[in-house]
Amino acid sequence: MFMDKIQNLAVKYASFTMQKSLRQNLQIDILHKDFTKQPNLDKSYMLYAHIPFCHTFCPYCSFHKYAYNEEKAKAYFENLRAEMIDKKNLGYNFTSMYVGGGTTLINENELLKTLELAKKLFDIKEISCETDPNHINPNELSKFKGLIDRISVGVQSFDDEILKKVARYDKFGSKDVLIDKLSKAIGILPVTSLDLIFNFPFQTKDGLINDISIAKALSPDQITFYPLMKSNITKDKIASSLGISQKDNEAQFYEIIRAEFKDYHSNNSWSFSKTKSNLQDEYVGSNHEYLGVGSGAFSFMDGELYVNAFDLDEYGSRIINHRSATIAKCKFEQKQRLKYLFLTELFDGQICINEFNQKNQANLTQSLFLELTMLKLTKAIIIKDGKITLSKFGRYLFVVLMKEFYIGMDMVRAVFRDGKKLKSGTKLKVMEGLE
Ligand SMILES: C[S@@+](CC[C@H](N)C(=O)[O-])C[C@H]1O[C@@H](n2cnc3c(N)ncnc32)[C@H](O)[C@@H]1O
Ligand code: SF4
Structure with a gap:
């Protein structure tokens, strides 16, 4: 007690x-002149690539993204590939890659070209990608065999009421539609992971247990349960879509999750695997040092956080002119x-x-x-x-x-x-x- x-x-x-x-x-320093971070050849970095496009904006999500537009996306992917070539020319090499978003499979052909180039340029052995339930059609996913090793699909919840409130029910489907899509997709690529969120306002204990049992019954390789994160960017949108609950169930719900996953292997404190895997769910986790390419991507190297240009035009113009995309840095004290x-x-x-x-x-x-x-x-x-x-x-x-x-x-x-x-x-x- x-x-x-x-x-x-x-x-x-x-x-x-x-x-x-x-x-x-x-402390963020907005750089007044171009800054190019040189690689430290004694270190091994992970490559992070950001795909900032979505068809829909979910109220809880603060990741950097724009509404999808095919023309803009094609130009963006081209710039992303050019930025990777610039990194190669600086002497960088990577053994793993994490593609985050946004929705990374939003334009499959462009992503294919980008991943193929990444493998050609660098000694990349493992690639992880994030996507939504509308881009896991078995025919499309099959094109990525041998390229993507781990795919994480955003489910968030199997509760139709929550899905309606976060505006995903119409866009990605009801619980039954999600189960159907996921069951056809799981097994196509070596590792499929489902991303769910817990502690939504008014989410009940039974609702959580139901989410866990459906996720487990689908038998994906990994399941991640993120606690709902409310930042200054999202807290008002979360309140207006899901309401404000006086009760915070985070600790109690986390305990339920741990108990329900006791027979699974813990990849980290919120991600569970059927078997031990070295493909992690977070690029910040075991990969302490990573280099980010793409608009709004972060890099963490030698105790500093570097920030790439967020604005698509600014990002594009820097890349076309072979200038570094880094616009700011934050130094962490020792x-x-x-x-x-x-x-x-x-x-x-x-x-x-x-x-x-x-x-x-x-x-x-x-x-x-x-x-x-x-x-x-x-x-x-x-x-x-x-x-x-x-x-x-x-x-x-x-x-x-x-x-x-x-x-x-x-x-x-x-x-x-x-x-x-x-x-x-x-x-x-x-x-x-x-x-
Ligand atoms: C960058 S998102 C990409 C997912 C994909 N676009 C989709 O919507 O299915 C990766 C995952 O982060 C998690 N996430 C995003 N915002 C969150 C928040 N505010 N709190 C907790 N988890 C969040 C979600 O589970 C989401 O699927
Ligand atoms: S959760 Fe996925 S689809 Fe929704 S806004 Fe975030 S990145 Fe886009």
Whole structure:
């Protein structure tokens, strides 16, 4: 009982501290001249490509996207390929690629050309793509055999009332239509993952359990349950489409999810696989360093976050002129950087202290002494034989922290969205960018 209270407080405190730290420490520098990040040849980076197009805009989603237009999309994919060639010419190489959106399969032919080129340019062994339930038709998916290794399909929920409220029922289909589409698509590519969201306002426990059983019965290779993330960009849209509930079921629902997936392998704190797989659901997870191509893509390298031009015309004109697409960067202080690495690595399940220290030239137990002590006192982590693992409570705590981190990244997106023009040379804290 006493420990429950302490742990509740710890969740509130951790979430407040993460928000505060992102607000205060994430300073965005709008670059006043072109900046090209050179590769560090000793490091292995993942390639992230952003496809910013959707046929419909869902109220909870803050990812960078535009309404689909074939002509614009074709020109965009061409620029994306040109940007990849520029990276190759700089000496970059990658062994894995994550294509995120938006809706990455929105123009299958263009995506095919892009993935084929990526494999030709780099030593890419694994490709993951995100898509919606309208682009998983077996004939189309089959064209990607041998190219896409993992596809994650946004389902969000199998509850028709929720689907109607988030305007996906008419666009992507009712529960029955979704089940039919998914059952035909699963198995075509090596790994199919379903993305669902939990803790929608007024979602019931029975509704959640029903979502879990339908997802499990479809037998995809992976299932991810994201907690509903509400950022400044989306909170009003979520409130007007789904309502405002005074009750927050996040912790209770997460516990149900963990119990229902106890026989699955945890890829990380919110993603589960039928079998152990090294194809992760997050590019921020185990891939600490990644280079992003495309409009609005982020890169995280050497403790800095780089931001590509959001505006399609600006992005296109930079690429056509062989200029770098990077328009801004945010520097993480050494301690912030260590916290980020610690968060993302432990979110995946375990940290081997020696390996972590060697890989990051750090002294984890010294640099994060206070944080580790707090985590131990609240029984969030277990340190044994030089390894740090998350307890049952720790897994939930890290879900909350990761959620806050994602919301923090939304604050960065909010600074650039809607074609906002920011003066070059400006330095601003993310909060100022929102004003
Ligand atoms: C970038 S979206 C692409 C999905 C695809 N376009 C679709 O709609 O099916 C990837 C996934 O992020 C998750 N997601 C997006 N916004 C979210 C939010 N506010 N809270 C939790 N999960 C979210 C959804 O599960 C979504 O399927
Ligand atoms: S959830 Fe998917 S379809 Fe909906 S707006 Fe986000 S990226 Fe687009």
